[in-house]
Amino acid sequence: MKVLYFAWLRERIGQPFDEVETQAVTVADLVAELAAREPRYAAAFADMSAVRVALDQELSDLEAPLAGVSEVAFFPPMTGG
């Protein structure tokens, strides 16, 4: 699946997306896998209260299952308007 990062998550990780092969069942499982990769990922996901997630471009949450999902996006709380 494609995993996208926006705003300061993109900056901390140092790239806008990853192509990920994963057996993660939920979003939280995927976060744990990514955070274990390298310190820059661990830094980005250190405070999950400051991270929002979208699954296939719909807002979701950490407990959501990843079955059938092709695009996951992580980003801080939105500040548009």
Place this chain on the structure above:
Amino acid sequence: MRAGRVDIGALVSFSGLVRDLDGSLNSMTLEHYPGMTEKALQAIADQAMERWELQDVLIIHRFGRLQPGAQIMMVAAASAHRASAFQAADFMMDFLKSRAPFWKKEDAGGAVSWVDARVEDEDAMGRWSKG
């Protein structure tokens, strides 16, 4: 929105501008999530049309680098009567603030920083929950 029709009695628009209260802001840059942005804005417009008697709504949101004073976004709601138009515009603004995938970054006083989400903006969403 008004072209070719005369059934609109009230047209409310709101414009958000890049604010610089103390002269320290060089620019503001908006990042967004292409694909999700279009879906989120359409969903906000659809919800407004569903909840109020409206003839039409409009949402425009810019991204990229903007100078102080520049327009960031605008919403407009057209209705037969003013109450629906005001409420729908207010509703669309609250949803844009915390449900549309935009992120603001400020370049001010030589430092670049992401704008924090305001708790008030999330709380404002509660005004629209259907009881």
